[in-house]
Amino acid sequence: MTSTPVRAAPAVARPKRPLRGWRRLPLWLLMGLVCFVSVVPFYLMFVWASQPSAEVFAFPPHLWFGSAFDDNLRGLLQVTDGKALRHFWNSLYLALVATATTLFFCSLAGYAFAMYNFRGQRALFAFILATMLIPPLVMDIPSFLVMNNVLGWVGEPRALWVPGMANAFGIFLMRQYIASALPRELIEAARIDGATEFGIYRRVVLPLIRPILATLGVVTFVGAWNNFKGALIMKLSEPDTMTLPLSLRRLGGGATNANVDWGAIMMLVVITVIPLVIVFLFASRQVISGLTSGAVKD
Amino acid sequence: MSHRLPAPARARLSYARLQQRFAPYVFVSPFFLLFLVFGLFPLLFSLFLAFHLWSPLDGLGNWKFVGFENFALALDRQDQFWTTLKNTVWIGLLAGVPQHLVALPLAFLIHQSLRRYQSTLSTVLFLPYITNAVAIAIVFATLYSERLGLLNYVRGLVGLDPVRWLGDPGMVPYSVAAVVFWRYLGWNVVLYLSGLQAISEDVYEAATVDGAGKWQQFWYITLPLLRPMMFYAFTLTIVGNMQLFEEPFMLLNDGGGSGGAGLTTAMHIFNTAFRDLDMGYASAMSWLLFLAIFALSMVNNVLFSRGGER
Numbered sequence: 001m002t003s004t005p006v007r008a009a010p011a012v013a014r015p016k017r018p019l020r021g022w023r024r025l026p027l028w029l030l031m032g033l034v035c036f037v038s039v040v041p042f043y044l045m046f047v048w049a050s051q052p053s054a055e056v057f058a059f060p061p062h063l064w065f066g067s068a069f070d071d072n073l074r075g076l077l078q079v080t081d082g083k084a085l086r087h088f089w090n091s092l093y094l095a096l097v098a099t100a101t102t103l104f105f106c107s108l109a110g111y112a113f114a115m116y117n118f119r120g121q122r123a124l125f126a127f128i129l130a131t132m133l134i135p136p137l138v139m140d141i142p143s144f145l146v147m148n149n150v151l152g153w154v155g156e157p158r159a160l161w162v163p164g165m166a167n168a169f170g171i172f173l174m175r176q177y178i179a180s181a182l183p184r185e186l187i188e189a190a191r192i193d194g195a196t197e198f199g200i201y202r203r204v205v206l207p208l209i210r211p212i213l214a215t216l217g218v219v220t221f222v223g224a225w226n227n228f229k230g231a232l233i234m235k236l237s238e239p240d241t242m243t244l245p246l247s248l249r250r251l252g253g254g255a256t257n258a259n260v261d262w263g264a265i266m267m268l269v270v271i272t273v274i275p276l277v278i279v280f281l282f283a284s285r286q287v288i289s290g291l292t293s294g295a296v297k298d
Numbered sequence: 299m300s301h302r303l304p305a306p307a308r309a310r311l312s313y314a315r316l317q318q319r320f321a322p323y324v325f326v327s328p329f330f331l332l333f334l335v336f337g338l339f340p341l342l343f344s345l346f347l348a349f350h351l352w353s354p355l356d357g358l359g360n361w362k363f364v365g366f367e368n369f370a371l372a373l374d375r376q377d378q379f380w381t382t383l384k385n386t387v388w389i390g391l392l393a394g395v396p397q398h399l400v401a402l403p404l405a406f407l408i409h410q411s412l413r414r415y416q417s418t419l420s421t422v423l424f425l426p427y428i429t430n431a432v433a434i435a436i437v438f439a440t441l442y443s444e445r446l447g448l449l450n451y452v453r454g455l456v457g458l459d460p461v462r463w464l465g466d467p468g469m470v471p472y473s474v475a476a477v478v479f480w481r482y483l484g485w486n487v488v489l490y491l492s493g494l495q496a497i498s499e500d501v502y503e504a505a506t507v508d509g510a511g512k513w514q515q516f517w518y519i520t521l522p523l524l525r526p527m528m529f530y531a532f533t534l535t536i537v538g539n540m541q542l543f544e545e546p547f548m549l550l551n552d553g554g555g556s557g558g559a560g561l562t563t564a565m566h567i568f569n570t571a572f573r574d575l576d577m578g579y580a581s582a583m584s585w586l587l588f589l590a591i592f593a594l595s596m597v598n599n600v601l602f603s604r605g606g607e608r
Contacts, residue, residue: 027411034404035422038484041437042425044448048440057446105328112325121322128329131337135591137541137564138584141347141571142340149358163336166329191314197321226430228544233572245432249548252436262440269433280428284421292492 042273049270053263068263075264076271079251083239087247088271090157090236091225094243098161098224099217105166106216110174111205115187125175132168144233155241159234160227170216176293177212178205215290218283222276244272348582353575361578368582378558379583382566383590385471385559389546390539392475397486397535402528405490406520420491423484431481435548438477439464442549464549467557474546474560478539486531493527494520529602533595540591543568563587 048056051066053075076084112118113125143163144154153159182205190200206213228245236243242250252265280287348368352361372379408416426434441448442463450460463473497520505515521528543564546554552569554561567587571580 024411027407030407031412031415031419034483035419037480038423038426041434041441041480042429044441045433045437048437056440057443059446059451061446061448061451109326109329112322116322116325118319118322124326124330131333134337134341135537135541135588137543137567138344138588139337139340140568141577141581141584142344143336144572145343145347145354145577146336146340148354163332166332168329171326171329191318194314196314197317201325222428226428226432228430228432229568233568245430248430248432248436252439265436269436272430272433276428276430277425280425281421284424285417288417288420288424288488289492292488 042277045266045269045273048266049263051263051266053261056262056266069267072261072263072267075261076267079261079264080247080268081239083242084247084268084271086240087242087244090241091244091272092275094157094160094227095221095224097157098164099220101161101165102167102170102220103213103217106170107174107178107206107209107213108201109166109171110176111178111201113171113175114178115182115184115205128168128171132172140229140233147234153234155235155238157236157241160230160236161224170220173216173290174209174212177290178209181212182208211286212290214283214286218279218287219291221279225276244268248272344581344584347578348585350578351576352578354577355575364578368579369586371579372583372586378561378566379563379586381558382554382561382563383587385554386540386542386562386564389471389475389478389542389560389562390536392471393478393482394535394539397479397483398528398531401483401486401531402490402524405487405494406516408487409491409494416491420484420488423487425484426481427485429481431544432548434481435477435545438473439549442473465556467555467559470550470555470557470559474542474549477545477549478542481545482535482538486535489527489531489534490524493524496527497523525602529598532598532602536594536598537591540587540594 047062047065049072050069051058051062052068052071055062055066055068080087109128113121147153147159151159153162186204186208187200190204195203226245227243228249231237231243231246232249237246237250248265248268251260251268347361349363349365350361351364351368371377374380408419412419444450444460444462444465447463449463453460461469463469501519501523502515505519510518541564542562546560546562547565547568549555550560552565552573554565563583564587567580567583570576570583
């Protein structure tokens with residue numbers, strides 16, 4: 001053993017001791033390239049949103065900001081008949097309601113699965129997990145029919161947020177976190193103090209699971225904000241009910257050569273993307289660690 | 299024991315016990331209620347429709363039983379369903395295979411040498427994943443523009459001929475796959491990073507003591523211990539790419555571009571159901587797609603479990 005010191009094999013790199021100095025240059029170049037590719041479409045949408053409409057497709061292409069930001073904003077209001085703000089609000093409303101209801105119902109169910117012992121608990125939880133195997137695509141047609149022919153919710157935002165309020169992924173995420181982060185003694189203590197079961201959830205559990213609420217909250221918000229196919233199927237397509245993805249589709253769908261106001265379209269692209277980026281940047285660490293924790297455990 | 303308590307306390311105690319017993323059922327019931335209405339019923343309805351000829355305009359009840367005709371029609375080699383399935387698998391491979399071939403080594407490099415910057419790099423790489431598909435498709439459509447797009451401009455700078463990114467049927471799958479690759483690369487890197495974190499340092503220490511080189515460590519330690527995460531990531535990619543809809547729909551319109559080379563099965567089902575209003579046929583195709591996804595997941599499963607036995 002002693003005859004094979006580390007010196008004999010200089011190529012051996014221990015994970016704790018990374019490469020240093022100039023040897024890291026290729027690594028940095030590679031990472032720089034990858035990050036550049038990740039970010040450049042975002043940069044370009046801002047550049048184009050600030051260029052006069054005629055210049056978005058200028059040749060050679062513009063790579064730096066122009067001064068037509070406010071013109072494009074006005075243009076956007078014009079091509080949407082003043083409804084751009086309305087579409088923004090529709091998306092925000094949908095995303096906020098979806099987030100609030102999902103957090104409530106999923107944390108409630110996750111708490112029940114993590115902290116109670118009740119008959120059929122395992123079977124019910126297994127059933128919930130099993131529903132995750134159904135591809136969303138199979139549900140598209142029948143859920144439209146339920147909304148259209150049974151409930152009459154087509155064209156209304158609740159057709160998008162009600163079905164997902166209590167979803168398997170959220171319940172699973174909540175259960176995993178609550179089971180590992182909350183001590184049962186705490187619940188018992190609250191019970192002895194005379195708290196009701198729902199009171200314990202509201203006053204003891206909810207404040208203690210804020211980190212995972214942030215994770216699920218961001219994921220739900222982003223999902224609802226981005227929901228294009230759902231909005232398309234449930235026909236949120238009236239000028240007053242339209243969400244941003246449909247508004248974008250209406251303005252910029254496959255119309256690369258048409259004579260349209262490209263500055264306005266790029267402005268709408270930016271408006272659609274900015275809230276996502278802001279929400280994500282505030283909680284990226286939490287979201288990433290929360291999302292992957294479910295994959296590693298169990 | 300309870301007879302010693304005053305009456306109101308006894309009542310409270312039994313009420314407390316009662317609600318303690320039923321609370322969990324109340325707490326988990328929303329999922330099951332919602333699943334009944336928006337999950338189970340639609341699922342059975344869709345299965346029912348798959349054997350019928352029906353348009354939502356006919357009204358409930360006015361369906362015509364056609365047996366396996368819808369399935370037989372889709373499985374006819376002449377049918378568009380096959381073409382779209384081929385398109386979907388091809389685009390899925392073009393996007394999915396490089397995704398993992400790049401994400402895994404990238405995560406390994408970050409984990410080995412740039413651990414201090416890991417969360418910053420993850421955030422940057424994760425941005426495309428949370429972006430709105432419609433918005434980003436518009437940006438890419440602009441980049442792909444044949445005469446005025448940035449990509450052909452850059453090609454021109456180095457003296458290459460312009461490419462018809464979204465106009466040439468042979469090129470379309472690559473153009474769509476590139477966007478999908480761009481969107482989900484970071485997600486896979488993040489998955490692999492968390493898998494790498496779960497591997498104990500001690501294993502590497504021991505291997506280093508035994509004289510294993512970096513490459514050997516990657517091959518004999520990292521890859522085997524990363525198997526569960528690879529299985530998970532592959533499964534997500536298969537399930538996701540087989541249902542690809544938004545990117546091609548936005549880049550190419552609902553027809554899938556010239557020659558329909560970018561028409562995926564999900565788009566075809568969408569068109570059949572909501573444009574042609576042929577709900578039975580669309581339902582049958584969605585079940586066939588489900589079976590295809592299931593089969594591919596099983597293949598993935600078998601490949602992974604077989605390797606594990608060695």
